[in-house]
Amino acid sequence: MALISSRWLDHLQVFVNPLLPRGCFGCEKLLVPGEQKLCSFCRHELPLTNFSFGTENNMDKALYGLFRFEKASALFYYHKTGALKHCLQYLKYRKQEQISLFFGRWHAQLLRNDPDIPPLDCIVPVPIHPKKKRLRGYNQLSGYGKALEAVLGVPFVENALIKTANTKTQTKKNRGGRQKASTSLYVVPQPEKLAHKRILLIDDVMTTGATLGQCAKALTDCEGHKLYVLCLAVVA
Secondary structure, three states: OOOOOHHHHHHHHHHHHHHOOOEOOOOOOEOOOOOOOOOHHHHHHOOEOOOOOOOOOHHHHHHOOOOOOOEEEEEEEEOOOOHHHHHHHHHHHOOOOHHHHHHHHHHHHHHHOOOOOOOOOEEEEOOOOHHHHHHHOOOOOHHHHHHHHHHHOOOEOOOOOEEOOOOOOOOOOOHHHHHHHHOOOEEOOOHHHHOOOEEEEEEEEEOOOHHHHHHHHHHOOOOOOEEEEEEEEEEO
């Protein structure tokens, strides 16, 4: 069967969407004309961090001492309840990859207007295990990374990092549990391709920083690189 390009799917949605009830991913209420993915109430409820690459933030402070990096930033604060949590559940467990692209475009537009964002050479996502990717159908960071690539003009390198073991969700683990579970889970198959690169490592939600730390550890095989961290959200 021939594959349908994403461009044709976008055109198809223009005709199909008016025929289908459209629900807000934050509260599941029907969207009104002009709203996309989120209703106006949920969109304004999302807690933007307003982080800038030019100033120190709480995410920087949380990661200091865990691994070497230049700067860290995030789009939202993450809370245990609210519209953002519902959106991420749709993204990760209900096959709504469009949410990743939606938030990626949002974040990319803000970053493009940040005068302090440094020059970057590549965008690298925290990987998921191939088995989990087959079950889900995608890495939840793919749309996010591709949107950043499209707006910022920085190549998205999806398989620069790989995960070597399939672990259970880490949402409810503390830092110690996450660090133990993350030991030696990530490898860089071709470190020479990232040598001396300015790498933007992306993840969905930063909780303790343990997963980011293990990815950073794997990236130490890449000689002379500089590491920047970007997340969709950071736990408040």
